[in-house]
Amino acid sequence: MSNKEYNFGKIEKKWQDFWESNGLFRVDNECDKDKFYCLVMFPYPSGTLHVGHGRNYIIGDVVSRYKIMKGFKVLSPIGWDAFGLPAENAAIANSIHPSIHTRNNISKMKVQLERWGVGYDWDREVTSCEPDYYKWTQWIFLKLFESKLAYKKKAAVNWCPSCATVLANEQVVDDLCERCDTRVEQKDLEQWFFSISDYAQRLLDDLETLDGWPEKVKTMQANWIGRSEGAKINFKLEGTDETIPCFTTRPDTIFGVTFMSLAPEHPIIKELINGTEYEKPVSGFVDRVRGQSTIERTSEGTVKEGIFTGRYVINPVNDEKVPLWVSNYALMEYGTGAVMAVPAHDQRDFEFARKYDLPIKIVIQPSNNETTLRPEDMEEAYVEDGVQVNSSQFDGIPNREAIPKIINFFEEKGIGERNINYRLRDWLISRQRYWGAPIPIIYCESCGAVPVPENDLPVLLPDHVEFKPHGRSPLDDVDEFVNATCPKCGSSAKRETDTMDTFVDSSWYYLRYLSSKDNTQAFDSEDVNKWLPVDQYIGGIEHAILHLLYSRFITKVFFDLKLTNFNEPFRNLFTQGMIVKDGAKMSKSKGNVVNPDLITEKYGADTQRLYTLFIAPPQRDAEWNDRGVIGSYRFLNRLWNNITEFEGHFKNVPDTEIKRDLFSEKSKELYRHINITIKKVTEDIEKSWSFNTAIAAVMELLNMVVDFSTGLKDKEFNDETDINDLNVLRLSLESIVKVLAPFVPHICEELWEILGHKPGIFSVPWPAYDEDAIAADQVEMVIQINGKVRSKLVVPSEINEDDLKSLVMNDQKIIENLDGRKIIKTIVVPRKLVNLVVR
């Protein structure tokens, strides 16, 4: 009997080298068999990974390895989302160049990833801050520019004073910078945008095709896109030929308009009040409101305020003259910046009207004739459905039916039209920072904004730069960079000095993996068409909107440019939960980071992997418990010891086929449970990614195996039954090793070898199970009286109901409990229970 020690350090190194030298994860671009593109969100090289990060990569690795055993050709690449502010901030703090800082971090993290035993095709590694990558990010900018999907405009944008740069709407959370939690300010700046809002409808519609995405993520995206259907109606400005358009989702209330509200930013305000007695007070109001932060202006408690402009607009449906106001609750970013106010049927308008004593006109009455609304009695707006009143030819029509009729009426009369509005704004991609891909544009006095010709790409980031942020891009101060010649006319010109949002880098990296070394094109269309969409994408829920929406947009742009033939980048998406410690997200500042290197050192990577998978269902947040790790370690040791103890036996006793006629009671039961376990693990992985219960099932099986093997240890194996028993034991251990291989690959490789097989468990097919062997001959049935368990009986599983009932009626415990009471009803659930209803 040999009893080797479980030397995880040695074993893990051995098999990591083995996979590397055998190219387990290295695939070419040919699709000669079922392909499977398994993608984990590429990491930002922050320097160190903690055990919480590990979950993402470990889950991805389980999926990859499982699919390999299922016979798929698996593409599992990795790279680095390497541009971004932290590297620049670190450079400012420690005077290390961001590129050096980033490269150092990448090499540290690469070691960590390898230590976990997560397998990637490193030949495809991409790093977004390297010129051979960002050259193509710039090329993508040019493609969008050519397609009129990249444009520059002056707009009120979010400015983070701490990061000293602008931010996209998606990067502002509750008025705070998503990255540093600083309150953002509004600034009017000239900035570059991508026209993602042109794609709003498609981004919304195609969510329905994403069956493999969590509903939650789809809902979040749908909310973010925020489609609302309605009409745009033109109100004539009294005494002029000008019209002010406004958007409404309630054209049915058009006859109830009693005033109009303009957003303080509305460009028409100036000319409305110019030279009038209203000029001073109105511009005073506008300045005051615009000085407020978005939070102050838009939070629920904010009181509605406004001021009359002295002007009137004409309601085009009834020629009524209504006053034109400026109010703080009208937003320039939504619709047209002008609101037709219907106080009777809109709560905000109602509050405003009450405050400034504006008229309230009812145009919809509740359909149940019991109550009739009267303006003077109303305490809030009536926003429910009803029947049109005071609406001339539409009177008497239910308001829902009136909506399309009224819109048709607008269109016939040329006063308005059907219109759809989206909350989604264009994607602001300019950043006033150094560590990003320069926007490939040159400004020429005579030619304007000229794109850098493709041949001149990449526009290289200069090395020697003063990083201190001062509100302009640090590149602004680098003369060699700024000064250029116009590609069109050859005269001297200036480069754009803003860099791109790092979400541009990450919006297309999954394509680059197919062509990571190709310096002639961003990606090879034929290859990406073969391998994409990604079969399984795995990452954090925090990217539900940002990265995932941007990537969908870019994918659709490529599709439209006929560069690719797929409409969506990610067929299936899995969002894993966070691992928390002491109830909080792990972070250096909170000091609750669990260092994976220490765990690997003490217990090994396999233990860490197993615990990470066992801790909770993977989509749920989970609390890391250092003590809990030991349970996984114990389990692996028990498995190790059981196999190594029998190593000699397995070598000496012939590995003959299992003979069912030689089954003992115990070996038959074990054989049954081998099959049950294989089935359970397969289904848990396939159907619900319930790795925690899959592992629990294997633990149960091992507990049974340990019990079984105790009786076998000292046998001589001279008779057939004992040999058969040993081979059932062998089968059970081999099955455990196979089904655990995706979870704890190193120890399984080693044990597979110890069990006498040639190295390489991932070339072994995933085990099948024998459905016939799963059925039990005997089952334990629960016997209830009035729903309470009173006895249990072991009966043949195919027993007929009469035999069963007579067994129940002869059961001593049941007789005692019945105590002569009368049985009214007997419920029999085959193989499960009998319930006697008595009185």
Add this chain to the structure above:
RNA sequence: GCCGAAGUGGCGGAAUUGGCAGACGCGUUAGGUUCAGGACCUAAUGUCCGCAAGGAUGUGGGGGUUCGAAUCCCCCCUUCGGCACCA
């Protein structure tokens, strides 16, 4: 305010076509082993009553449907996430 997810022992969690609540693991307790610590092995472990056999009770709270509810229905509470003066 609207939409969504969740709430089960001391802890992580399991059980969903309604059928033994608490699988599996951690922790705890007792015993074994060990010079000792650790590691390991065996047993117990929801709560309450009981020496025990056994009984009662129990899945956020309250009601309901059912022979039977963690699971289905209604109302409510708490936590988390998303959206929110979006016309």
